[in-house]
Amino acid sequence: MIMKQQRVADKFSEPVNSKTGYENFFDGVVAMCDNRVIDNELGELLKEYVSEWLAHNSLAEFDNFSDTAYSRTYLGRSKSGWEAIVMGWKRGNTTSVHSHPQFAGYNFADGEFRVEIFEPAGEGRARLVKTLEIKAPLSLYSVGEEGQFDNHIHRITCLSERGHSLHIYSDDALQGLTYEVVE
Numbered sequence: 001m002i003m004k005q006q007r008v009a010d011k012f013s014e015p016v017n018s019k020t021g022y023e024n025f026f027d028g029v030v031a032m033c034d035n036r037v038i039d040n041e042l043g044e045l046l047k048e049y050v051s052e053w054l055a056h057n058s059l060a061e062f063d064n065f066s067d068t069a070y071s072r073t074y075l076g077r078s079k080s081g082w083e084a085i086v087m088g089w090k091r092g093n094t095t096s097v098h099s100h101p102q103f104a105g106y107n108f109a110d111g112e113f114r115v116e117i118f119e120p121a122g123e124g125r126a127r128l129v130k131t132l133e134i135k136a137p138l139s140l141y142s143v144g145e146e147g148q149f150d151n152h153i154h155r156i157t158c159l160s161e162r163g164h165s166l167h168i169y170s171d172d173a174l175q176g177l178t179y180e181v182v183e
């Protein structure tokens with residue numbers, strides 16, 4: 001029997017949070033993204049927009065940390081699918097090995113992180129190809145296939161006492177797939 005590959009949502013059972021007060025920031029994201037091609041040029045624009053915003057706005061009020069998982073707080077979700085999420089991290093919090101919608105931008109605001117990047121190895125498995133050690137501030141993004149949720153497989157782990165990151169996705173990130181790691 002072939003097991004159905006689990007989604008990020010299947011492996012994330014923490015409460016869903018959202019915060020108001022970030023409408024201007026999120027409207028700026030949507031204005032930049034709607035009705036245009038998702039490509040590296042857009043990735044660079046978003047990276048500049050988000051890192052500039054983070055340089056002037058602290059994420060300290062996102063203090064809903066948990067021992068068991070990173071926290072997710074939605075700043076906005078658009079009709080077209082775009083979403084912005086702040087993640088709050090404690091040392092040792094880690095994601096599943098998971099993939100993404102067409103666009104995934106992850107902007108480390110404060111803290112230190114390990115980002116492991118994987119390649120697909122078939123049948124819901126993935127193989128590690130690269131490990132990055134990151135000191136915030138730093139922004140990364142990936143552009144993949146339209147309409148797919150199996151783009152850019154990675155795992156993020158928090159290495160500092162606390163940390164925050166701000167993520168921009170072109171579609172519901174909880175629909176990303178999860179993977180079993182193989183050597």
Ligand SMILES: [Fe+2]
Pocket residue numbers: 098100104154
């Ligand atoms: Fe991710």
